[in-house]
Amino acid sequence: AQTVTQSQPEMSVQEAETVTLSCTYDTSENNYYLFWYKQPPSRQMILVIRQEAYKQQNATENRFSVNFQKAAKSFSLKISDSQLGDTAMYFCASANTGNQFYFGTGTSLTVIP
Amino acid sequence: EPEVTQTPSHQVTQMGQEVILRCVPISNHLYFYWYRQILGQKVEFLVSFYNNEISEKSEIFDDQFSVERPDGSNFTLKIRSTKLEDSAMYFCASSDRGPTKGGEQYFGPGTRLTVT
Numbered sequence: 001a002q003t004v005t006q007s008q009p010e011m012s013v014q015e016a017e018t019v020t021l022s023c024t025y026d027t028s029e030n031n032y033y034l035f036w037y038k039q040p041p042s043r044q045m046i047l048v049i050r051q052e053a054y055k056q057q058n059a060t061e062n063r064f065s066v067n068f069q070k071a072a073k074s075f076s077l078k079i080s081d082s083q084l085g086d087t088a089m090y091f092c093a094s095a096n097t098g099n100q101f102y103f104g105t106g107t108s109l110t111v112i113p
Numbered sequence: 114e115p116e117v118t119q120t121p122s123h124q125v126t127q128m129g130q131e132v133i134l135r136c137v138p139i140s141n142h143l144y145f146y147w148y149r150q151i152l153g154q155k156v157e158f159l160v161s162f163y164n165n166e167i168s169e170k171s172e173i174f175d176d177q178f179s180v181e182r183p184d185g186s187n188f189t190l191k192i193r194s195t196k197l198e199d200s201a202m203y204f205c206a207s208s209d210r211g212p213t214k215g216g217e218q219y220f221g222p223g224t225r226l227t228v229t
Contacts, residue, residue: 033212045156095212105155
């Protein structure tokens with residue numbers, strides 16, 4: 001089985017600043033995907049960004065980017081120019097060759113005006 | 114934009130009763146999932162479904178759980194004899210590709226199940 005660990009239950013950041021959410025995972029698979037999902041208050045989860053394990057280049061989606069360190073099994077999310085709408089629970093997840101997702105426990109991010 | 118829908122939004126049931134949670138995935142998607150999230154805890158995978166059969170299930174998904182795609186649009190989760198510890202938010206998700214082909218999972222808003 002895979003495990004995903006998010007060691008920061010809560011974080012806060014000032015609006016317009018940059019914040020990094022950490023995630024580590026453990027897998028014996030060679031081919032896997034990593035994801036960051038965002039769950040705003042009382043709303044459903046949406047995909048923020050994904051990274052394919054065999055791609056060395058870090059994924060980027062506008063203000064969101066990842067720092068993927070395959071050897072260290074680390075997959076952190078950087079949010080630049082934080083906005084109030086970024087306030088949400090963020091889940092790191094991994095997917096293996098079966099159709100199974102493993103989620104971390106989440107990091108609650110608050111953007112402070 | 115297409116979205117996954119779930120009904121009901123909140124279900125209250127007595128211990129020992131059967132419940133059916135319903136989901137309508139995005140119409141051209143082929144992979145379907147159920148997850149649960151106990152209050153304050155992480156999202157846990159229950160089951161994935163592809164080509165009209167279960168492709169993966171977790172140890173949580175025991176004999177009291179079953180899934181079905183009764184028609185071309187609905188995807189249901191049945192809990193036969195609910196227990197207090199089944200109280201949780203249940204999320205349905207769908208995708209057009211498997212996760213290791215980069216398939217993004219689109220999540221529904223969830224059904225909050227309360228077992229009394």
